[in-house]
Amino acid sequence: xxxxxxxxxxxxxKAPIYSHCFSQDKSLLAVTCKNDCLIYxxxxxxxxxxxxxxxHDKTVxxxxxxxxxxxxxxxxxxxxxxWEPLSDGTYKPTLVLLRINRAATCVSWxxxxxxxxVGSSARIIAVCYYEQxxxxxxxxHIKKPIKSTVGCLSWHSNGVLLASGGTDGYMxxxxxxxxxxxxxxxxxxSPWGDKFPFGALVREFxxxxxxxxxxxxxxxxxIGYVSHEGTLNVVDANNNHxxxxxxxxxxxxxxxxxxxxxxLCAGFSNHPVLFAEATGGWQFAKDLDKPASTDLSAHNTGxxxxxxDLDESEDVSAxxxxxxxxxxxxxxxxxxxxxxxxxxxxxxxxxxxLPYQETNGQVxxxxxxxxxxxxxxxxx
Amino acid sequence: MSDWRRIDIDAFxxxxxxxxxxxxEPPYPSQVTLQELSTKISQLRSLASSGDAKSAVALAVSxxxxxxxxxxxxxxxxxxxxxxxxxxxxxxxxxxxGLTPIQQDVLVKYLYKGMSIPEGQKQGGILLAWxxxxxxxxxxxxxxxxxxxxNTV
Numbered sequence: 001x002x003x004x005x006x007x008x009x010x011x012x013x014k015a016p017i018y019s020h021c022f023s024q025d026k027s028l029l030a031v032t033c034k035n036d037c038l039i040y041x042x043x044x045x046x047x048x049x050x051x052x053x054x055x056h057d058k059t060v061x062x063x064x065x066x067x068x069x070x071x072x073x074x075x076x077x078x079x080x081x082x083w084e085p086l087s088d089g090t091y092k093p094t095l096v097l098l099r100i101n102r103a104a105t106c107v108s109w110x111x112x113x114x115x116x117x118v119g120s121s122a123r124i125i126a127v128c129y130y131e132q133x134x135x136x137x138x139x140x141h142i143k144k145p146i147k148s149t150v151g152c153l154s155w156h157s158n159g160v161l162l163a164s165g166g167t168d169g170y171m172x173x174x175x176x177x178x179x180x181x182x183x184x185x186x187x188x189x190s191p192w193g194d195k196f197p198f199g200a201l202v203r204e205f206x207x208x209x210x211x212x213x214x215x216x217x218x219x220x221x222x223i224g225y226v227s228h229e230g231t232l233n234v235v236d237a238n239n240n241h242x243x244x245x246x247x248x249x250x251x252x253x254x255x256x257x258x259x260x261x262x263x264l265c266a267g268f269s270n271h272p273v274l275f276a277e278a279t280g281g282w283q284f285a286k287d288l289d290k291p292a293s294t295d296l297s298a299h300n301t302g303x304x305x306x307x308x309d310l311d312e313s314e315d316v317s318a319x320x321x322x323x324x325x326x327x328x329x330x331x332x333x334x335x336x337x338x339x340x341x342x343x344x345x346x347x348x349x350x351x352x353x354l355p356y357q358e359t360n361g362q363v364x365x366x367x368x369x370x371x372x373x374x375x376x377x378x379x380x
Numbered sequence: 381m382s383d384w385r386r387i388d389i390d391a392f393x394x395x396x397x398x399x400x401x402x403x404x405e406p407p408y409p410s411q412v413t414l415q416e417l418s419t420k421i422s423q424l425r426s427l428a429s430s431g432d433a434k435s436a437v438a439l440a441v442s443x444x445x446x447x448x449x450x451x452x453x454x455x456x457x458x459x460x461x462x463x464x465x466x467x468x469x470x471x472x473x474x475x476x477x478g479l480t481p482i483q484q485d486v487l488v489k490y491l492y493k494g495m496s497i498p499e500g501q502k503q504g505g506i507l508l509a510w511x512x513x514x515x516x517x518x519x520x521x522x523x524x525x526x527x528x529x530x531n532t533v
Contacts, residue, residue: 101389147403169404169530208406209528229528230521245481249521251528 005288006345007365007377010047012040018351019062019106020369023069026356030071031369032060037073037083039091055081055093062106066113072096074104074118080128082137096137098126108153114181117162119150125164127176127198142174142199152211152225157218158186160196163225165211171225171235173202191221191237205235212267213254219361220260226252232265232275234282242281247273256353258363258380264288266350266368272378288378289344348372406530408447414455417445421459433467434475440464441479441486446531453533458499460490465506472513481518488514488522489533 013033020031029040029047036054040047058077065071071083071091078100083091098104102121109116115129118139125142148168155162155176162176175196177187192202210228217224222236230246232255246252252267261277262285276285348371356377357365369375420439427436440460445452467475479487487510494500494507514522 148399168399169406206407208530227528229525245521249519249524251524 005379007379008045009345009377010375011373012047012375013038013373015373016348016351016371017369017373017375018060019064020352020367020375021063021065021071021354022356022367023065024067028065028069029375030063030065031375032063032073033373035059035075037063037071039071050089051091053081053083053091053093055095058103061104064107064109064116066109066116067111068113070109070113072107072109072116074098074107076103078102078104078120080104080107080116080118080126094137096128096139098128098139099141100124100126102149105149105151106153108155110155110159110176111157112159112181115159115176115178117153117155117176119153119164119166121149123148123150125150125153125162125174127162127178129178129181140178140198142176144199145201145204146172152213154215154223156216158190160187161190161192161202161216163214163216163223165207165214165225167210169208169211170204170206171211171214171223171233172204173223175200175202203237205239205241207233212252215255215257217257217260224255224257224263226255226265226267230267232263232282234263234277242277244275244282244284247284247287253349253351254353254368256355256363256366258366259361264353264363264366264378264380266353268349270346270348270350270370271344272350272353272366272368274380288380289346291344345376345378346370346372346374404530406446410447412445412448412452414448414452417448417452417456421456424459424463428463428466433463433471434478436463437467437475437487438479438483441483441490444486444489444533446533454497457490457493457497457533461494461500461503464490464510465503469509472510473517476510476513476517481521484514484518485522485525485529486533488526489529492526493533 012031015033017031022029027042031038035056035058036052037060038049039051041050056075056077058075060073060075063073069085072080074080080096080098081093082096083093086092098118100120100122104118104120106119107116115127118126123146126139128137128139131138148166150164150166152165153162160175160177160182162174165171175198177196177198187196207227212226212228214223214225222234224234226232228251230249230251232244234242248269250268252265254266256264258264263275264272266272271290272288274285274288275282350368350370353366353368355363356367364380366378366380367375424436424440440463445456491507491511500507
């Protein structure tokens, strides 16, 4: 944990955190924990539990905080709640009827903070907005041509284009245009099309494996997405497609644009990985918070560097035998203090990356939550 | 009604649009036939008989007939298996390191396919030797690509 790339580690709960979100001024942190959403207030850099939002009766899958401080949570109980902060520090819940018959999987406020989108296993994206005259959150459905669970959503900064990905292997862009909320000026001159009626399929990209996360980079009209086969993909309005593999082959769960030419990804390898755009397309740049040299990784890199040695088959079987022996010796060490144990800040899969601090369109710090019940702040 | 969790609720909803195996097939522009593959197959055979195992393997795992039907894929697999089993054990590592990452991914797909059908299982030892070398060179990447890719061989 002496690593320079880790700024802070908060061990919050003894359960997986699927989703987290900081408020605009970073004073509040919301995390999902089992059937609840927990709200922490930061005083002098240490988190203190100030509220428990406990209206859901199944696992809460996602949480998001709008620019106005409204919290939205969605859950496997097929409902979403909007939590209005009150002056005494409590929250007033409003049930949003999503009209879906399967779990809600992800939720995202539009940049304006006046509507949000919920993805679900019912092959539906519900776009919800508040109707003053009825004092009610209305939910409108995007159905076609989604064929399977929607697992991730991202709004364009214009608040109209909505990118989604899921288990049917397609990354799709829909229009989430709501009359009375959005103006046509927001999408005037968009390279993605001319007309954006609500629910229209703007573009779709076939990928083939589960799409785990998707994120717009509105300034360059590009979309990044990560898939379960361990790849990062970047597409744009001209259908250019760039793909790069995870350095260790493990799948990514989440991505975050750092600037127009850098993306941070994280997932099953427990530490974030930075990719950068070079002349030949996107490439691996560096690992953040990677253990310097555990025996296992040293062994792996040894293998990669000595490909020439592998030509001799006797050699290979010899090193293979030794590595097996070494493995047993390592197992023998389990539970004992060993000097070369150098762990990552996250001890389990990372589930979500979000920007924590930004200057001039460049993310300088990112926050991450994971299955180990921690929230970690990384320096980029 | 104690078994209510097992009720197929989609069956009561005619508009459920449930996912079928056809839905997860990649959208291919056209279907490749065995005739179109015949030149490649004879090319593979001549490379193998001339002893150029390296080029033979590289060709075998390039541009596989993803869009073909089951029988086309099986015919092509037999040729791939022939090519792989003609390689001497000592040469495998060198050949695998000479492949591009995409070719390594395809190779692993054929190894898994081989282990799933009787023709391949008879050559199981050879397939496992290849598998061991590929994972030594490329790590788990080709395996996770195989598991997730809907382009099957």
